[in-house]
Amino acid sequence: MNDMSDMTIREALQWASSFLQEHNRESRVGILLLEYYTGLEGARLYMEEPRNLSGKEKDRFVKAVRTHAETGEPYQHIIGSAPFYGRTFRVSPDVLIPRQETEELMDFIRTHARPGETIADIGTGSGVLAVTLALETEAEVVATDISPEALSVARENAWNLGARVHFYEGSFLTPLEEKEIDILVSNPPYIAWEEKKDLDATVRDYDPELALFADNDGLSAYETICRELKGWRRKPRLVAFEIGYTQGAAVSRLFEEALPGYEVEVIKDLSGKDRIVKAVYK
Template identity: 45%
Template sequence: MMASYKPSILVAAGRVALQQENQPEVGAMFLMMDLFDISQLDITLDNRLLSAEEAGRYEKGIALLCDDVPLAHITGFQEFYGRKFKVTPDTLVPRPETEELVHHVLSTIRSGVAADIGTGTGCIAISLDLEADFKVFCTDISSAVLEVARENAEVLDSDVIFRQGDLLDPLVTEGVKLDVLVSNPPYIAESERALMSRSVLDHDPHLALFADDDGLLLYKRMIDDLPLVMKDDSYVFFEIGHAQGAALTDYIVKKYDVTVHIEQDINQLDRILWFRWCE
């Protein structure tokens, strides 16, 4: 028997609740919205029956949701800064905290040459390109990841420039000089693996999650190479782990005469580290 939106969501939420404690009705609702490109208003009005094909797709999606598969890996995309970005098993699913990083960059500077290091889906680079007047480079070590980012740029009509390579190496090779460097690199320490959810460990690429030296290695490598790519009076922005601010600040100020700022995210956790280069 075919059902409309709301009854389908309530039944699905009951199934999800048996596996997950965290707002099962919200997950069931967003799955329906994403699969069928409908709004919360459509669900509230509840004036259309799901077809047999739609009901089957929703049933398969709910089964995956019950198995801790992230919503974005079920639907194949994630909303970020008002746009849909394709995600694959090769890419980290963009997080709301990273939207805050983009917002902070745009609140500070809106033009010049920018680079997103470790671009993943391209969500940071493409958002900066489309929201402001930057010439944007982005780098990633993975060719599979860059293919996803290129596809997102094409779909969203972005002119981001892609380079494959390790962190800043492609920019150094080309002699690119930056007004803005932004990066959300892998920053989780191996010691934190036991604290992470099955959903993340089973479905996000570990290359995009973990880093040596208590999660600090890739930051330190970028920080060491900043003189090779930064213009005078430029800006550096990092998304960081909530407990990494003090260690990174100490590492930076021992090397350079800069003032480091730490900004908290919506959950009141340290999340953005930034500074003006050679102020």
């Protein structure tokens, strides 16, 4: 599109789709950005296709599309937010952008939580799991993260969404000092460093390495949590980890060797891939 002085919603969608495809980006990002800058979501956007964008809408939209297409910066970073479990969370380069797969871990914990229990989210990042669990269950929720910048984002999300979560800064279970935990949940870093070169640039160059990569073929975070949990006098009745789809057997074996009192099972996601390792204390 050469003349961009006036642009209808329909023309904006067509231009964005073409421009993004030329740069090998997903065309759906154009729709998501236009929904954000116009405030029109879903069917409402298409119902108003003939209307012109305002000058501010057009300028912001075009700039965002160009930035994403030309640099690979995730659209969530550009607009500063991302959806999770029907809510909008603030995100930044200091936290992992929430993935849809993690909603399946959220579903699993929500259906197994009991009123009055304590749930611990280890490596909370932006706080999507902790905040959502605080809002969706009747449990007390605590969360840890080693990154003060991530905890700042998590606390802001809890405040914005009215969730009561107790946040602790520190590595894995260390800040909880054997607090009595009934359910332990974690979506830790689990990508092997050797796989970094194969990741999409929007992930590799923009998500924090601290939240993505782990030593020992991506297993070191699970090893640390299992080792720390082994020393706890009172074990959580349920532990659930999100895993990489090739890690089911390895993470299960870690648990069985370090914590023989647990019954371990791998749960597949909606696409049929291993996604969650759950362990129930016998």
